[in-house]
Amino acid sequence: MESPHKGKTGLTRIWNALFYSLDGLAAAFRHEDAFRQEVFLAAILIPAVFFLPASGAGRALMIGAVLLVLIGELLNSAVEATVDRISPENHPLAKRAKDIGSAAVFLSLLNVPTVWLLVLFA
Numbered sequence: 001m002e003s004p005h006k007g008k009t010g011l012t013r014i015w016n017a018l019f020y021s022l023d024g025l026a027a028a029f030r031h032e033d034a035f036r037q038e039v040f041l042a043a044i045l046i047p048a049v050f051f052l053p054a055s056g057a058g059r060a061l062m063i064g065a066v067l068l069v070l071i072g073e074l075l076n077s078a079v080e081a082t083v084d085r086i087s088p089e090n091h092p093l094a095k096r097a098k099d100i101g102s103a104a105v106f107l108s109l110l111n112v113p114t115v116w117l118l119v120l121f122a
Contacts, residue, residue: 028077034105035073042066045112058119065108065115072108076101 008016028035045066049059079101083094 024074028074032073032077035070035077038069038073042070052120054119061115062119065112069105069108069112072105076105 029039046063049062052059052062054062079097083097087094
């Protein structure tokens, strides 16, 4: 059974998607401490890129690495919310799903200093 929202096409679909995305960002910022912390970090790091000696491509990589953390955190939060919605009980598969999401965020966080150091010093 498909969602009734799947019938939207064209500009209506794009318009609706924009507001769903904004709702998702607002929900993550409101309910997820880690996302708020990472947004504040991004608010510092992204402007700092423009004061560092890096090429345009280097700056793009540095900003992309920071945005990847936010994307990973959003996906991890979505997995956690879905797992919690399905069942509040402890279950090995629920733990696995949450741990894998957390590992993705961890790797994206490790990626930031790696990319920044390579761009600035390699």
